[in-house]
Amino acid sequence: MALRNIVKEGDDILTKRAKEVPEVNEKIKGLLDDMIETMRANDGVGLAAPQVGVLRRVFVVEVNDEVYELINPEILEESGIQTGDEGCLSVPGYIGTVERPAYIKMKGLDRDGNEVLVEGTELLAVALSHEYDHLEGVLFVNKALDLQEIDADDE
Numbered sequence: 001m002a003l004r005n006i007v008k009e010g011d012d013i014l015t016k017r018a019k020e021v022p023e024v025n026e027k028i029k030g031l032l033d034d035m036i037e038t039m040r041a042n043d044g045v046g047l048a049a050p051q052v053g054v055l056r057r058v059f060v061v062e063v064n065d066e067v068y069e070l071i072n073p074e075i076l077e078e079s080g081i082q083t084g085d086e087g088c089l090s091v092p093g094y095i096g097t098v099e100r101p102a103y104i105k106m107k108g109l110d111r112d113g114n115e116v117l118v119e120g121t122e123l124l125a126v127a128l129s130h131e132y133d134h135l136e137g138v139l140f141v142n143k144a145l146d147l148q149e150i151d152a153d154d155e
Contacts, residue, residue, distance in 0.1 A: 001033045003041055004052040009091045009139060013050050018057045021071050024113040025103060028058065030080040032069050032111055035060045044089045046127045048134030051090050059131035063124045070118065073108035075130060082122070086140045087150075096144025101131045 039047040046061040061068045080102025087095045104125045
C-alpha cells in the first residue's frame with residue numbers, strides 16, 4: 001500500500017466523467033488499498049479514484065468503521081433530502097451547505113468482482129452521493145448553497 005497525492009480543485013481530471021473499469025484485477029485492488037490508506041491518512045470519509053489522479057469509476061467510503069469499496073457504481077434509488085455542511089479533500093479549506101438524498105441505494109462491484117448492493121441514510125448517503133459525484137466530474141462546490149473558507153484550526 002502507498003499514500004497517493006490528492007488532486008486539488010483546478011486540475012482538469014476532477015471535471016471529467018471517470019471511465020468504467022473493464023476488469024477487476026490486481027491493479028484495481030492495489031488502487032483500492034492505496035485509496036483507503038490515503039483517505040485515512042487525510043482524515044477523510046471517502047475518496048474517489050479521480051481524486052488520486054486515476055480517471056476510473058472507483059471509490060471508497062468509511063462510515064462507522066465500515067469500509068465500502070465500489071467499482072463501476074450505479075445509483076438505483078434515491079429518496080428524500082438532507083442538507084448539511086460538506087468538505088472535500090480536493091477542496092481544502094472550504095465547507096459548503098449541500099442538499100443530498102436522505103436515502104440512497106447503489107450497486108457496483110467489490111474488489112473480487114462480485115456485485116454488491118449498498119444502501120445508506122444520513123452520513124453514509126451523503127458520502128456515497130458525494131463520491132459518486134466525483135465520478136461524474138462534479139465537486140461539492142458546484143452544488144453548494146453557500147461556501148465558507150475555514151481556518152485550519154477549526155477543522
